[in-house]
Amino acid sequence: GHFGSIEPTSPRFEAMLAPLLHEPSAQSKPWGRLWRFLEFVVVFCAGSGFLHCVVSLDDDAPTDTATKPATKGDSSLAPPKKDPLGGVGAPLAKQVVLGMAYDIDVHAEWDNWEAWSKEMAPYWTEDMIYDFGYVGSWNFGRAHGLREFFDNEHIHYNQALPDCQFTVLIRAGTETTCTVSAYGLARWMTPWAGVPPPASNPWVQVRNLDLYVMEGDKIKYNWCLVDVVDMFMQAGYNVLPPPPMATDGYLAPKAMDGWPPPLSAKVHPKATAASEQVWRAALHEDYRLDAGDARWWSESMVWYGPGGVGTAHSSKEYSTHWLKPLHAAFSNLTMAIDMVVCEGSYCGAHFYLHGIHT
Numbered sequence: 001g002h003f004g005s006i007e008p009t010s011p012r013f014e015a016m017l018a019p020l021l022h023e024p025s026a027q028s029k030p031w032g033r034l035w036r037f038l039e040f041v042v043v044f045c046a047g048s049g050f051l052h053c054v055v056s057l058d059d060d061a062p063t064d065t066a067t068k069p070a071t072k073g074d075s076s077l078a079p080p081k082k083d084p085l086g087g088v089g090a091p092l093a094k095q096v097v098l099g100m101a102y103d104i105d106v107h108a109e110w111d112n113w114e115a116w117s118k119e120m121a122p123y124w125t126e127d128m129i130y131d132f133g134y135v136g137s138w139n140f141g142r143a144h145g146l147r148e149f150f151d152n153e154h155i156h157y158n159q160a161l162p163d164c165q166f167t168v169l170i171r172a173g174t175e176t177t178c179t180v181s182a183y184g185l186a187r188w189m190t191p192w193a194g195v196p197p198p199a200s201n202p203w204v205q206v207r208n209l210d211l212y213v214m215e216g217d218k219i220k221y222n223w224c225l226v227d228v229v230d231m232f233m234q235a236g237y238n239v240l241p242p243p244p245m246a247t248d249g250y251l252a253p254k255a256m257d258g259w260p261p262p263l264s265a266k267v268h269p270k271a272t273a274a275s276e277q278v279w280r281a282a283l284h285e286d287y288r289l290d291a292g293d294a295r296w297w298s299e300s301m302v303w304y305g306p307g308g309v310g311t312a313h314s315s316k317e318y319s320t321h322w323l324k325p326l327h328a329a330f331s332n333l334t335m336a337i338d339m340v341v342c343e344g345s346y347c348g349a350h351f352y353l354h355g356i357h358t
Contacts, residue, residue, distance in 0.1 A: 086171070087258070089265035091343070093214045094173035096123055097180065100219065105166050110158050117146050125218045133225035153224075160197075161186035164206060168260040169252045172343035173212075179341050179348030180210040183250045188235060193228050197235065204234050207250050207304070211339060211350045223338070223350050230307030244321045245310025251302075257344065267344035276342040283349060287335045290327045294319045330355030 084090055085098040100123035109115035130149040131142045143149040157164070164186035171180050184206035188197035207227040213220050230247065232239050253261055282296035294315040297303075303312040305322055312318035327333065333355035340349045 086173075087263055087265055089267075091173045091178075091264060092175045092217060093178040093212060094171060094264065094343075096214065096217065096219060097173065097178045097210075097212050098171070099123060101168075101180070107158065107163065111155070113147070113150055116150060116154075120146055123219055125215050125220050128219060129221050131221065131223045133223065156192075160188065160190045160192040161204070161206065162189055166208070169250070170346050170348075171260045172262060172341060172346040172348060173264075174341060174343065176214045177339055177341040178210075178212040178214075180208075180212075181348075182208045182210075184208060188231075192231070195232065195237065202235050204231050205250065206231055209348075211341070211348055213339060227307050233307050240308035243305075243308050243310035245305070245312060245317060247307070248302075248304075248311040248313075250304050253346075255345070257346075262344040262346050264343065271344050272342050275345050275347055276340065279342060279347040279349070280340060283335075283337070283340075283351070286323055287333070287351075287353060290323070290333070292319055292323060292327075294323060326353075329357060331358045332356050 085095040090098075100120065103119045108119050124146060127145065128149075129142060129144055130153065132153045143152050161184065164184040166182045166184040168180060168182045171178070173179070186204060186206065187201050188204050189201050190197070207230055209223075209225040211223045213222075229239060233247075255261060257263060258266065278296055282294075285291040285296065286294065297315040297318060299314055301312070301315060301318065303318050303322070305311060309322060312321060330353070333353055335351055335353055337349060337351040341347065
C-alpha cells in the first residue's frame with residue numbers, strides 16, 4: 001500500500017467527488033450525501049491503500065481567506081499549526097530530548113565536528129555532562145562539554161556500529177527530567193570498548209537506557225548506559241559465566257499507552273503520583289533494606305536484567321537471581337539516588353550502590 005495526501009483542490013479529486021456531492025438525493029438529504037462520501041472513501045481505501053484527506057461537507061462553510069489553503073508566495077498567512085514534539089501535553093524535557101535524539105538517530109553530520117556541534121548546540125547547556133556507563137582503558141566515561149562528547153563516545157560508537165537504528169520502547173518525562181529505554185540494531189564493524197568484532201561483523205542488538213536532567217530549556221546532564229556485556233555475548237564472546245535465566249530480548253511494554261509510551265496528553269497526575277510512590281518504595285526495599293521479597297513487583301512482571309543475569313518473569317525469579325545474589329556479594333551496601341522520574345505508569349531512576357565486595 002501507499003500513503004497519499006490529496007488536496008481538495010485537485011481537479012482529479014473534484015471530478016471523482018462531484019457525483020457524490022451534487023447528486024439530487026445527496027443535496028436534499030445531508031445524511032445521504034455523507035453516506036455516499038463514505039462509500040467513496042471505503043472503495044478507494046480498499047483498492048488503493050490508505051487515503052488521508054480533509055473535506056468539509058458543510059454547504060455554509062466560511063469562505064474567508066483564513067480557511068483557504070495557503071498558496072506559494074503568500075507570506076501574509078500564518079504557518080500551519082502543528083503538535084509539539086512528543087504530542088500535545090508533552091513536558092518540556094521530553095520535547096527537548098526528542099528533538100535532540102532525532103538528530104542523533106538520523107546521524108546528522110555525525111563525523112563533522114563543526115556541523116554536528118551546530119546541530120546539537122540548541123539542546124545542550126555549554127557545560128553539559130554526558131556520563132557514559134562503561135569505562136575502561138579507552139577512557140570513555142564522563143564527558144564535559146560537546147567537544148569531549150563528540151571526540152570520545154560519539155565518534156567511537158558510530159565507527160564501531162555505523163548507521164545504528166534505534167527503536168524507542170519508553171520515553172517518560174517531566175518538565176525537568178526524562179528517561180528513555182531503547183534498543184539499536186547495527187553490524188559490529190570496528191573495535192568496541194577495545195574489543196574487535198568477529199570476522200563476520202555480526203548484527204547485534206544494543207540495549208540502551210538514558211536519563212536526562214534539564215537546566216532551563218536545555219539538557220544539563222545525560223547518563224547513558226549500554227549493555228556492553230550483552231552485546232559481547234550475542235557475538236559469541238562469553239565474558240561471564242552462563243546466566244541463571246534465559247535472555248529474552250528487550251521488548252516494549254504490553255500496553256496501549258501510545259508509542260513510545262506514555263502519551264503525555266493521556267497521563268493523569270494522580271497516576272503519576274501513585275506510580276512514583278510504588279517505585280520509590282520498591283527501590284528502597286529492594287536495595288536499601290534488602291527486604292528480599294520484591295513485594296512491590298507484580299507476579300506477571302518482566303524484568304530485563306543485564307548481560308550475565310537474564311530475564312525474570314516473576315518476582316520470585318527477580319529476587320532469587322538478582323536481589324539475593326547482589327546483597328550476598330556486597331556488605332555495608334549504601335544507595336545514592338541521582339534522579340527518579342515518573343510519568344503515568346512509567347518510571348525510571350539512576351542511582352549508585354556502594355559496598356564492600358565480600
